[in-house]
Amino acid sequence: MAARGNSILRLPSDGRHGxxxxxxxxxxxxxxxARALGDLALVPVVCLLRLAYWVRGCxxxxxxxxxxxxxxxxxxxxxxxxxxxxxxxxxxVLATLIGYVVVYAFIFTFGARYxxxxxxxxxTDEGAKPAMATGHRPMAAAGPAATATGNITPEx
Amino acid sequence: MDPVWLANFxxxxxxxxxxVYVILDGxxxxxxxxxxxTANEQHRVTMMNAIAxxxxxxxxxxxxxxxxxxxxxxxVYAIFLPAFYLxxxxxxxxxxxxxxxxxxxxxxxxxxxxxxxxxxxxxxIAALVQGAAIGTMVQELTVVDGRYAGGPFEWVTPFSVLCGxxxxxxxxxxxxxxxxxxxxxxxRDWAYRRLDWLLPGVIVVLVALFAFALSMHLRVLDRxxxxxxxxxLPLLAGVAMVGVWFGTRWRRDGVPFTMAMLVVACAFAMxxxxxxxxxxxxxxxxxxxxxxxQSLEFLFWGTGVVVFPVVVIYTGLVYWLFRGKVGKVAPxxxxxxx
Numbered sequence: 064m065a066a067r068g069n070s071i072l073r074l075p076s077d078g079r080h081g082x083x084x085x086x087x088x089x090x091x092x093x094x095x096x097a098r099a100l101g102d103l104a105l106v107p108v109v110c111l112l113r114l115a116y117w118v119r120g121c122x123x124x125x126x127x128x129x130x131x132x133x134x135x136x137x138x139x140x141x142x143x144x145x146x147x148x149x150x151x152x153x154x155x156v157l158a159t160l161i162g163y164v165v166v167y168a169f170i171f172t173f174g175a176r177y178x179x180x181x182x183x184x185x186x187t188d189e190g191a192k193p194a195m196a197t198g199h200r201p202m203a204a205a206g207p208a209a210t211a212t213g214n215i216t217p218e219x
Numbered sequence: 220m221d222p223v224w225l226a227n228f229x230x231x232x233x234x235x236x237x238x239v240y241v242i243l244d245g246x247x248x249x250x251x252x253x254x255x256x257t258a259n260e261q262h263r264v265t266m267m268n269a270i271a272x273x274x275x276x277x278x279x280x281x282x283x284x285x286x287x288x289x290x291x292x293x294x295v296y297a298i299f300l301p302a303f304y305l306x307x308x309x310x311x312x313x314x315x316x317x318x319x320x321x322x323x324x325x326x327x328x329x330x331x332x333x334x335x336x337x338x339x340x341x342x343x344i345a346a347l348v349q350g351a352a353i354g355t356m357v358q359e360l361t362v363v364d365g366r367y368a369g370g371p372f373e374w375v376t377p378f379s380v381l382c383g384x385x386x387x388x389x390x391x392x393x394x395x396x397x398x399x400x401x402x403x404x405x406x407r408d409w410a411y412r413r414l415d416w417l418l419p420g421v422i423v424v425l426v427a428l429f430a431f432a433l434s435m436h437l438r439v440l441d442r443x444x445x446x447x448x449x450x451x452l453p454l455l456a457g458v459a460m461v462g463v464w465f466g467t468r469w470r471r472d473g474v475p476f477t478m479a480m481l482v483v484a485c486a487f488a489m490x491x492x493x494x495x496x497x498x499x500x501x502x503x504x505x506x507x508x509x510x511x512x513q514s515l516e517f518l519f520w521g522t523g524v525v526v527f528p529v530v531v532i533y534t535g536l537v538y539w540l541f542r543g544k545v546g547k548v549a550p551x552x553x554x555x556x557x
């Protein structure tokens with residue numbers, strides 16, 4: 064498949080393998096912002112953005128990938144219109160989309176709160192002990208598997 | 220490799236994965252359903268501990284079924300998911316609430332009733348939807364030219380809903396039998412008392428379903444009329460039910476679950492025998508639905524020879540590591556010390 068028209072192979076800016084100007088600028092601004100604020104929270108954002116365009120070419124290109132391929136879902140073989148589930152209607156998709164967004168928003172809110180509370184409480188003495196670990200059994204430091212559910216503390 | 224053999228091999232793998240899923244996730248969904256029928260906090264904690272090490276491993280079998288259908292029988296996948304688009308989404312939302320309940324309930328205070336309700340309802344909805352899906356398949360889906368052509372609510376009929384209720388009771392029975400096997404003291408006695416009426420409950424629904432099938436003249440009945448030798452399967456299932464009853468009566472902790480597994484295996488074999496060689500009853504056969512033989516052969520060397528045994532091995536390993544009663548015997552098993 065040659066790089067023609069809106070093919071995904073056409074690069075958004077200079078065609079070299081690297082970030083396009085817009086992403087590069089955004090990255091610089093974010094990095095500057097992170098330095099200025101001294102906020103560790105922005106570090107992962109910058110890291111993710113860097114990762115995104117070094118792995119995938121550039122964050123922009125992900126959009127080009129989907130938009131530029133239209134009207135094909137598999138280039139030259141299957142049109143997006145033909146790939147659609149014939150009986151699926153817009154309201155059904157909307158209903159499930161709203162369902163997922165609402166449920167995830169609810170659960171992530173409380174998940175973040177519980178994680179925050181755990182961080183605030185800090186490590187307990189019990190958790191600091193390396194349980195039954197020895198030099199020969201380092202994995203025992205993880206404690207019994209059920210400690211993961213939080214309702215059990217490691218046996219000491 | 221012979222394409223017919225390959226397609227049958229993959230049908231066998233998927234059938235095996237469905238059976239294992241129904242037994243394994245069946246009992247942990249069942250414990251989730253029973254969880255909603257008690258307010259005793261000590262029982263609730265022990266019930267959760269009795270399934271905590273296994274439940275997510277059990278659900279990987281559902282992923283194996285889905286991925287297997289997608290890869291080996293894309294036609295079935297493309298009919299099944301559109302036909303059950305809303306119930307599958309509903310089931311996923313239920314399973315999300317169920318999954319987080321394991322992590323959240325012990326970290327929450329005033330929100331605990333919400334996570335507990337989510338745990339119960341999530342389990343209940345998953346069981347109900349799976350039963351309704353089986354009922355809908357038995358009733359025959361509207362399939363035209365190899366595509367689903369029915370509406371979004373074809374899965375809601377009196378027959379399919381009754382199937383859903385049947386599976387809820389069946390999973391609850393498996394769950395009670397699991398609790399009997401894995402717990403002690405008050406909770407075990409409580410689970411035994413649940414078995415006392417869950418077994419008759421399941422039998423009543425099964426009889427009602429059979430009468431329903433007769434009254435609707437479902438095509439599936441012809442198979443049983445033409446092949447009376449197949450009746451050995453329901454006979455064996457009946458014997459296994461008697462086994463559950465005796466296990467409960469004699470208070471033999473391991474017997475009800477073993478016998479309940481046998482009941483499920485027989486019921487599943489009956490389903491398979493009813494519809495073979497069809498994968499979607501009376502419209503798509505195993506051979507018609509199979510992916511091109513090159514795909515199946517590629518899958519055979521990747522998923523069949525490597526991934527599938529790995530799943531079998533880690534499932535076995537988890538059950539061996541956490542063998543015995545909750546809080547006793549095996550060192551890695553959940554204990555209640557804090």
